[in-house]
Amino acid sequence: MIQNTPEFQELFDAKGQALGALLGPEAWAHVREAVLSRFAPAEAAAxxxxxxxxxxxxxxxxxxxxxxxxxxxxxxxxxxxxxxxxxxxxxxxxxxxxxxxxxxxxxxxxxxxxxxxxxxxxxxxxxxxxxxxxxxxxxxxxxx
Ligand SMILES: [Zn+2]
Structure with missing residues (x-):
């Protein structure tokens, strides 16, 4: 079982469905590039x-x-x-x-x-x- 740390918190709704996660600054910095390149809309680019x-x-x-x-x-x-x-x-x-x-x-x-x-x-x-x-x-x- 994954233990939540100050750097991330997985979120679930009342039924136990995954909602996503909260990331601390360090964890976010770690995955930011990957997330943006995958999910950021192209229009946001320069x-x-x-x-x-x-x-x-x-x-x-x-x-x-x-x-x-x-x-x-x-x-x-x-x-x-x-x-x-x-x-x-x-x-x-x-x-x-x-x-x-x-x-x-x-x-x-x-x-x-x-x-x-x-x-x-x-x-x-x-x-x-x-x-x-x-x-x-x-x-x-x-x-x-
Ligand atoms: Zn002009």
Whole structure:
């Protein structure tokens, strides 16, 4: 039989059904990572947690443009700007797409605009698209 200690207490209801447990700080610290990684909703993670970093690294590794890898991003909508998007703390832009063709896209965390950087052999073309909420499903003639 498990004996309760100050570090944890198993809880049961009147019928003896397990309800869970209370953990002391030391016990909680011991299992915290495991519990969070298993049960914490993904939305709680930092915005950069789901960046396609591998795609970006692939592009950097196969860089065959005539200029060095560029790390700057500027939002044409709200003026958010960075010299190195990966290093900002907290982040100002998150990477949303990157491909070997040289297209790199970011989301501005200031105004949600989409910033696209198209890398051509000699130059980079930057385009900012204002944030547009997902178009709601239109009410197209419903039978009546
Ligand atoms: Zn912006």
């Amino acid at each position: 915005p950069e947690a789901c960046e396609p970093m591998q795609d970006w690294r692939d592009l950097v590794q196969n860089w065959d443009f005539k200029y060095p890898v560029d790390h700057d991003v500027a939002c044409g909508e709200c003026g958010n700007i960075t010299g190195a998007w990966e290093l900002d703390e907290p982040r100002k832009f998150v990477l949303t797409a990157a491909n070997l063709g040289g297209l790199v896209a970011f989301r501005c965390l200031g105004c949600q605009a989409k910033i696209m950087k198209r890398h051509f052999k000699d130059s980079i073309k930057v385009e900012t698209r204002p944030f547009q909420p997902e178009k709601s499903v239109r009410n197209l003639g419903r039978g009546e």
